[in-house]
Each structure stands twice: as C-alpha cells, then as structure tokens.
Amino acid sequence: MAINATLSQFSDYAFATAIAIYVFAFVLYLADVAFNRQRARARERELVTAGGGEDRGGTELPGSGIVDSTVDVDVPAPKGDDRPLSARFGRMGVALTVLGLLVQAASIVLRGLAVERWPLGNMYEYIAFITAVGIGAFLVLAKRFPIHRIGAWVLLPVIVLMWLGATVLYANAAPVMPALQSYWLVIHVTIISASTGLLLVPGVASLMYLLRSINESNPRKLARFVQRLPAKDALDRVAYRTTIFAFPLYTVGVICGAIWAERAWGSFWSWDPKETVALVAWVVYAIYLHARSTAGWRGNPAAAINSIGFVVTVFNLFFINLVTTGMHSYAGVS
C-alpha cells in the first residue's frame, strides 16, 4: 500500500484552507449579530416614540429596554440592496460555510485517495469527518428552520476541533493496523462519526435554548448575547428533530461496533472505556427522548439533558482516546 505524498499534501492544504474559511464565516456571523444589535436599538427608539412594540406583536420586556427578538426573526427580509448590512453579513457567512464545507470534503476525499483506504483511521480523520457532518447538518437545518444565527456557535466548536485535529492530533497519512482492516471500519466508524457530527447541532441548539431560558427568567442576564438568537421554540424543534434522526443512527453504529468487536476482539461487548462511554451517551439521549415527551420534563430539563449528551459525546471523542488506554486507543495518538 503506497502512500501518495502529493495527494496527502493537497489534502492537508485543503484542510487548513477550510479552517481559514470557517474562521471568516464565524466573523461574518458575529458581524451579523453585532450590527443587528445596533439596528435593534435604533428600531427600539422608533417603537418607543410610536407608543410601544405592539405593531408586530413584539413584547417589550419590562425593565430591559429590549424588544423581544423572537418576533423580528420572522420579519421578511428586504431584497437586494435594501437588505441591511447585517443580514448581508449573515448571508455571506452561510455562503462561506458552504464553501468551507466543499473544501473540507475535498480534503477528506484527497486523504482517502492518498492512503487508498477509507479515510477514517485515526483521530485526525475522525475529527475531519465529524466536523464536516456537523457543518452539513447545520446548513441543511438552517434552510428549513430559522436558526442560521446560531451559525457562529456551531462554527466555534468546529473550528476548535479542527484546529486540534490539525495540530495536536495530526497523524501522517498511513495504512491502518491489522485490527482495523475490515469493511466494518467503513460501516461502524462512518455511522458513529456521522451520528456524532449530527448531534453537534442539537447540542449547540440546546445550549442556546438554556441561555435563552436564563435570559427569560432574568432579562438582565445575557441580554446582549441572547437577543439575536433564534426563538426557543425553533431551537427546541431543531434539537428534537435532529436527535430523533441521529439517535437511531447512533444505535445502528453501536450495534455495528458490537458485530465488528465479535469478529475482531472475541467478544461483542467488553466494557472497553470507549464502549462504556458510548453506552452512557446512548442512555443520556434515551433520557432526553423520554423527557421530551413527559410532562414536567419538557423545555429546560430536556435541553439540559441534550446538552449533557453532547458533552458526554465530546468527552468520549477526546478523553477516552487521549487519556485512558483501551481497545479503541489505536486512533493515531501515542
């Protein structure tokens, strides 16, 4: 198995380019939020002189001086040159994210071609794939739900993860060890990484939901941060609908892992640290799904549980591979 060094080099360049593009997109999303704040303030003055925010059903939060932003998200955006600067920033952010994703996808494909195997054999490659899926999921969801303003907060963990992948966890293009040479690598690792990537969006959405709740119970808290976030209802729906898609996929991934373990390690379940934490994450997401359909557990508790699930998943991705030693510790880190 020869490694094509040129292709591998191009793959690395594409990866670095994708990070740079995401950073630009991140800045643009932030600009969207920041400029909008000025606009909101200007409009607020208008509304006050006009006698209140009733014209759009907007509620003025007592004592905060902020017009509830859940309303103006749904206002149809003006077209063309009339569109305010901030909205154009937001759209540029989305466009750049799409571009970044294309470049990142190219990086993954080149890596696969360079090593002549499925490009999911070490931590660096997992991270590349997981973040790509996360970004892809966000873009698809942002088309259907009014959530593009959490773009910055989806991109932030992605950028951090990719940066770690490119520096600390980078592994040279190489074939994988005998235990990984199986078509189950393609099936199990792809499904698990894809569902992990998908769960990034509900995790971020749930965290934003909680921040909004904090702001609701005390409007002084996080006021500036929260005001341009999507409505709680949209965040909750995005979190739930993505989770009910990702959870069965994750279950399939774990079951495929068990089938592979039976072939490769002699037992379908060996309480390996990675397996154990995967089970914990599975249980946490199961709790989320139950909580969301149980009276008294909807809303904040459910969002908190989904956020915990996300934290456990990230913990499993990093800690287990870097700190403990188990049978999953072949991910190219030593």
Add this chain to the structure above:
Amino acid sequence: MTTGTVSETGSPQRNRRPNRVLSFLRNTWRGLTSMRTALILLFLLALATMPGALLPQHSLNEGKTQTYISEHGWWGRLLDATGFLNVYSSVWFAAIYLLLMISLVGCLLPRSVEHARQLREQPVLVPRNFDRLPHKASATVTASPDEVLASARPLLRGWRIAERSEDSGVRTISAEKGFLREVGNLMFHFALLGLIISVALGSMFSYKGQVAVIADGSQFCNSGPLAYDAFTPGPRVDGTNLAPFCVKVNDFTARYLANRQPTQYESNVEYQSGKDLQTGQWRPYHLEVNDPLRVAGDRVYLLDHGYAPTVTVTYPNGEKRTQTQVFRPTEVSTYFSEGAVKFTETPGITDPVEQRKKQLAVTGLFAPTAAMQGKLLAGSTNPELRDPVFAADVYQGDLGVDSGKGQSIYEIDHQMIAQDRLHRVDRVNLKPGQQTKLADGTAVRFDGVKKFASLEIAHDPTQVWVLVFAIALLLGLFGSLVIKRRRVWLRAKPAADGSTLITVGALARTDQAGYGEEFTKLSRALLTATRGKDD
C-alpha cells in the same frame, strides 16, 4: 363530613390494616413504574456506568488494577471494597439495572394491555368544537352530508375510521392512524429487556481463554482449562464440558511498514471437530485478524504473535535434548521478548537428589533485530527477524519445579537463587547456530527461533439472541420515531339552504412535529373532494 366520621369509626381496625398495606404497595409500585422514577434510574445508570471507563477494572486489566490499589493506599482499598474497581459486577450497579428492569416491566405490561384494547376500539367521537384543535379547516359545499362522507372515504384509506350520525342530519367521520408507533415503542422496550436478559445468561455460560501455539504444526485441543495459558470461565462453566475441537497452526506471517507498524497478520491453520476427531480428517482455514475460525460453536481468533527460541543442550555424555519455548513480548512494537527454556531432566542421572543439582534453565532476552550497546543487548529495533540475538543466562541447579508450587513458564524461581540452590553458570549473547560450553562440558546451543500465534478461544451461547434482540430493538426504535399517531375528524353539517358545511380538525397524539404539512394536504383533499364531483 359526618358520614365520613361515621364510616371511619364504623369500619373495624383490623379491616383497615390490609388496606394500608395494599395502598402502600400500590403507591410504591406506582412510584416505581412512573416515568419520573424511570428517568432518574436511567440517570443513575448513566452515572454508575462512568467509573468503569475512568477507573481500572479487575475484569479488564488485573495488573493495572492491583497497581492502582497499591499506589492509592486507603483510597484504592476503599474503591476496591465498594465495587468501583469492578463496577459491572457490583451490587449497586446490579440494583440500578434490576430496578430499571422492574420499572420497565411495570410500565410495559399496562401499556401493552392498553394498546391491545385500543386496537379493538372504534376511533373516538368527533369533538363538539374544533376551535381548540391545533389543526383545522372548513368549507361549504353543495353536496349532501352523505355525499361528503362518500367522497371522503377513499381519501382516508389506510386510516381506521368510524362514521357516526349526530342530531339534525349531521354526519361525522373519526379517523385514526399510526398504531404501529406504539407497537414499535413496545417492541423497542421488550427487545431491550430481551437483550439484557440474553447478555446476563450469556455471561453465565460463556468462557474464553488464550493460548500460544508454536507455528510449526503444533496443536491445541479444547479439552479443558489446562490446555490454555489463561482461561476465564463464566460462573456456570466448570471446564468439563468444553466444545471438542482441535486446531493445528502450520505457519504465521506478519507484514510491517517501514515504521514498524504491522499491516497484516495471517496464519494457515487446520482444524477438526465432531466426526473429524475420530476419522483424523483435518480441514484447512486461513486465519486472519478480523476473520475468526468458527468451529463447534466456539470462535478461534488470531490475536497476536511472538517468538519462541529453540535451544539444544548436549550433555557431557553426548545425549541431546531440544526444546522450543514461547517467549513473552515485553515491547509490543519491536517484539523484544523475555522467557526461559527449562531442562528439568538430565539424561544419565537417575538419583532425584543428583538430578536436582543438574537441572538447566536458559533464560534471558530475545531481540528479533538486535540493538547492541557494546556487549550488552539493549533492545530490538525491528519486529522482524533480521538480526536475531538471544542474550542468555544459563542457570544450573534446582529449578524448584518439583516443589509443588506453580511456576511461570517465562521465569525461573528466583527464591532458588536466593537459597543458593540455583547458580548462574554462564552469560552469553548467542546468534542462531552459536553455542556456549559450560564448565562441566555441557554445550548449550541456540538453534534458531520459531514464531508462535496467540489464539483466543471464545464461547458465548447467547450471542445470536443478543443480535436478534438488537435488531428487533432497532426496528422498534425506527417505528416509534418515524410513525406518528394522529387523528382526523370530519363533520358535515347540512345548512338550511341545502349546502353543507364541512369542518375538518386534527391532532397528532404524540409529537406535533411535521404533522402540519400532512394535515394541510389531507384537509385540502377532503374539502375539495366533493366540490370536484359537483363540477
């Protein structure tokens, strides 16, 4: 109030006690099977599972666990005593999942009964008022209520429907769909129960063991625990009834990259089981990592490999003894190994006391590709056999193998040296073919080295059931998340002018997500169906 007091005093004390007990039991049962309790138990399960990933576990790595205990003093001993170093067999872990299973059963049984009842029942009555329904629409048509219903019927194919008449000529349809959601939901949970029970039973009756077999046609037969180097039986396995089969390892090949990373292990083996054991028929199998041999209900895995040096001792009387002994790799990436070849019977000596003065052991380090520091073998630079060197210490005397105490095959008993009954008589680096002469005329020759294959043999009678339940669990999960339980109601109310007012209302019973679009489509079809006919 008065009647209450009367009845209280009127009922004898002894009748009330069972009631109290009953109500206590009932409340406990209700509490245990409530969703709140189930959620808390699930949380506890997630929490209790974590230490198993963070702390060393007896079941996974005994050596590491012992080190952890001794390094952490009272804290380590406390963790050990409270089961944190053996989480998955601890009492508290078992308590959590048993409670969870009880809670699950207590929740599932009533729900199954309830669902079976609902399957036989007619869809519920049309609500008087549609105003509070999340989805509603209406239209006025010229057709009569009966015609409205007739044209609505084909649109509701696949729904369970009930048609009813109300006062003053009003006709209604109640329609319901998505009963498979609850079926999927119940299937998921029952499959989960089945899976847990299968795993529990499996762990009782399973066994696994490791054995190193020299890859020169040597055999392993699954005759009992003694055939293994290490054997881990489940609680209900006593080792007398292992599945009978034999494996013969003919060769072993490992391939490496330049950076010493292995790329492939493979071994040509032959096996026999069942009738073949009598007839002596061997069947070939190409054993690889990720491709176990499945024989007689057991699985044989190729785990790893290593080197086994061959040593020939020529005694002063000219007699020769040759032995090949498996060495233990101490460095996984280079297969720098250690071990001991022991010669316990010296030919020509019959007196057991004299015998014990002349036993020989050739111990030391083996490097497949030697890295020398002067005369010292410092390590190995490559896992492949490029420049093999055996740094041998030759001991003569009493090896202590007759003492009745078990001895490691990789080491000599160092107490024997301390007791001055075993002496080092030579220290020499040998390449294949080289030999060294001892003072008494004995020659020790390093003939060469063979490879051995590390095999793992595993047996788990219920793993097929675990897979079946896992697949059932998945199907149930898909059903319960994809299918939506929803209701649609239609009311056709005749007006005085001969026209009919149709109102359509709907409710998704479990989760509203995505139902709006379906309703919009369906209601439009229902409302326009009759109008289309009239044109």
